[in-house]
Amino acid sequence: MSPALRTFFTRDRFAAHNGIELLDAGPGWAKARMTAADQHLNAADVVHGAALFTLADLVFAVASNSHGQLALGINVSISYLKAARAGVLTAEAKEVSCNSKLATYTMEVRDAAGDLVALAQGTVFRKDTPVPA
Amino acid sequence: MSPALRTFFTRDRFAAHNGIELLDAGPGWAKARMTAADQHLNAADVVHGAALFTLADLVFAVASNSHGQLALGINVSISYLKAARAGVLTAEAKEVSCNSKLATYTMEVRDAAGDLVALAQGTVFRKDTPVPA
Amino acid sequence: MSPALRTFFTRDRFAAHNGIELLDAGPGWAKARMTAADQHLNAADVVHGAALFTLADLVFAVASNSHGQLALGINVSISYLKAARAGVLTAEAKEVSCNSKLATYTMEVRDAAGDLVALAQGTVFRKDTPVPA
């Protein structure tokens, strides 16, 4: 991952507040993890859907900004596949399409056993400006 | 809002950790707010898409559990319409369909000026068990 | 509806092949109908989800091109709420957001009784070129 990209995402305060750690990234992809703790649970004592979304959203943001052109989320669809409980959750984003204005990504979230717990797909609008230094 | 429903959602630790306050709810609907602070910002200094999602997700959860039958999220699609900055953000969920097994909701997120900043739609699976006391 | 917009959509051969009739449109909205016939049914003898989508998609296309600037679909999410059988189905698109590059719409599909059978939301990319004459 380029130092500039890593530095930019150290400024993502919502991800930091929710304990998300960016692991690695490259052109069109990114990986992150979140160790499920009490702060991530919903009222039914499983990992909150919005916590899974937040983890998926970070890798979406990093992957879509990885080419150095500023990308803004347009939409995301997430499907919840399995309840997630304690342990380390990981997410990975992969680019499926990229042109000058739009790019689309899939995001997989897996639990400590490697089982898929959520699957998302999202699209960004690519601005004519670079990712801020 | 029924005292039982309110009590159940006081246990939503992810919503609490992110400063979301449930305002009111009734059969098939719910309202909540979140005062955008530094912890809600992304690397580009606007409110994080995942923070908007988290606010929308709470009203989705409350509205879909408001009939007393336990509801689990299956999928959510969110569209981001306008960048949100400082101030109070509010979300409202409305039921568009409900049968014995499935129910669907729309969630609107608005900024302090009343402008729509995100629009989501989501579906739940309704279990045969009541919302826990 | 402007004559130019109506003329442009008479060229929509997929909509015509599937019996969809554009009823009316204005800035940011459109209405259409489809009389459910044998050609619209799936293997289980109810109206095909893709037929409901096709009806919703036409009003999405007309509404998003109604300002005279060419619009291309980026993504659509559709939720199926109730099985639809024989009779006239109607769809309506409403604009929820529109800026120079992107615009978002909701599409409702109703059966002859007025019940909601499908709900969709979609976003377009607005090109810098006008709708062709």
Added chain:
Amino acid sequence: MSPALRTFFTRDRFAAHNGIELLDAGPGWAKARMTAADQHLNAADVVHGAALFTLADLVFAVASNSHGQLALGINVSISYLKAARAGVLTAEAKEVSCNSKLATYTMEVRDAAGDLVALAQGTVFRKDTPVPA
């Protein structure tokens, strides 16, 4: 593909009316093709988004009914990645999750050059009844 599954889907009149041919299927997956003709075009002379959706939807339906238990679509999200013109389009559905009540699939649509033109993800409700003979 089991003869029963193939026979069931010969009754899909919307797919047949739109020239979609089921190629093959197995447990949790299916492939189909559609040769883009004039009837599949939109007003802008490219393959209609709803035609791409219809192709994706058939493989979604076949894959989700492939286990012999009747499956009904709950929701589908589709992203359009590239304009498709003349030639043979193919779609493939893959199961990403399946439990007793719900199952989720991804659907890829490719053009004659093998390029991805649309990507979808959808979820079904699995009824307690078998696929009709």
